[in-house]
Amino acid sequence: MRIIIRYFFRTLRLVLTPFMLLNEKLSTPKSMTRTPDEQAxxxxxxxxxxLYQFSACPFCIKVRKEIARLGLNIETRDAQHDQQHRSDLEAGGGHIKVPCLRIKREDGSEQWLYESGDIKAWLQKRFETA
Structure with missing residues (x-):
């Protein structure tokens, strides 16, 4: 029975993934406008x-939309299909959970921020102009 349930959800994910990605493409907001100096x-x-993410994860989509809205050029790393990124996420952040924003500080230390709501709030506080 367990294997049937597993295959059911895998099939469901395969069917829904294109629709989720299309919805993301169609509903991503336009980026905010900044002066060239502010954008630089x-x-x-x-x-x-x-950003460590899975392409069809709804929480990752939420964060990617916020990144697009803020007009940021943040590198996205596929922790689902890229074994190196998956290993880096587990080694640095402590566990494999997405979305996760790796923040490299000026002193060389790193902060690993999990939870889509926390990531969005941090990005808004850091990059949204008044």
């Missing part, structure tokens, strides 16, 4: 960030 500062700060 945001791009520089974004280089210190990396």
């Amino acid at each position: 500062r945001a791009d520089l700060a974004s280089k210190q960030l990396a």
Whole structure:
């Protein structure tokens, strides 16, 4: 019975994934406008960030939409299909859970921020202009 349930959910994921990705593409908001200097500062700060994610994860989609809305160029790392990124996430963050934002600080230390709501709040506090 357990194997039937497992295959049912795998099949359901395979069927729903294209629709979730299409919905993300169609509903992603336009990015906020910044002056060229502000955008350059945001791009520089974004280089210190990396989002570990799965492509069809609804919580990851939520974070990617916020990244697009804020007009950020944050590297996304596929922790589902890329074994190196998966290993880095487990070694740095402590466990394999997405979405996870890796924040590299100026002193060289790293912070691993989990939970889509926390990531969105941190990005808004850090990058949203008043």
